[in-house]
Amino acid sequence: MRVLSGTKPTGDSLHLGNYFGALRQFVALQAEHEEALYFIADYHSMTTVRDPKLRRRYTLNVALDYLAAGLDPEKAILFRQSDIPEVCELTWLLTSVTPMGMLERAHAYKAATDRGENVDHGLFTYPVLMAADILLYHADLVPVGQDQKQHIEMTRDMAQRFNHAYDCEALVIPEPYIMKDSATVLGTDGQKMSKSYGNTIPMFAGKNQIKKAVMGIVTDSNPVEEPKDPDATVFQLWNLFAEPEERRAMAERARAGGLGYGEVKKDLLERVLDFFSEMRQRREHFESRPEEVEAILCQGAEKARAMAAPVLDGCRLAAGLGS
């Protein structure tokens, strides 16, 4: 079983949505499966990040977050997407079996056009590049959050279309792996947690920044003595750091009234800081050794490239390309 996933480098720290929706599963799956590949999707970041220095910085930060969270280069192949240019060739091969209508239905593209944005071709083709990321390594299982499910469905569709068009089995059809309890982590404003909504709680940032985010979680104005909705955003976020028994007790307290949101937020802040403190130390360790991180990514790229080459060759052969 080959596991693969990626993360777009768009900031200085990944957030709780990335962690509970995806990264936590990356770590668990690297131990359960023989082969796991996790990459930093720097080509994908080109649809939003236009500053090369920032892209490098964000890319390094995702690598640090991966290592901090417990991804182990001995168990998983960690690499930078752009170190494997073969992915661009496979993207082209896939574009020719991808209907326009499929891409026009992609959530990110639709949302951007609905907002009246001037959409570039990179955003339109984003799902094809993502399909190539997955198919290039014959991945079987792709751990992601709910927001990426449509992309995995498109990936399956593209793989089937390619295999069918060239009457071959050059591409493996992957399965998504989505955890029910954290499929969509809410942001501080109650929408999906996302960098682009500015509603994130970072895994790693200064204590004050994390405090500001947690204290900023939007709540209703019910007074302390009133009963509270145990499904409110603040409780959903708190639940991520609590055991099932604690969750039940908290829900009861919420329903009973007499519980202030401020108390829940303070406790949540402590739990966030505590939960990530060991990872923070590991992150600091690697942060002071950027050459070591670079070496890990380069070794990862070498291994990933060796896996990609025969898959791409198989596709080229099937399609009658090259000599």
Ligand code: TYM
């Ligand atoms: P990205 O970088 O936006 O997010 C990385 C992972 O975090 C998950 N995630 C969430 N899960 C639950 N709740 C949230 N609020 C939340 N926000 C983010 C995402 O679902 C994702 O699993 N297109 C991808 C990167 C990518 C990729 C790939 C992933 C490129 N190629 C190939 C898998 C396989 C993206 O932008 O994820």
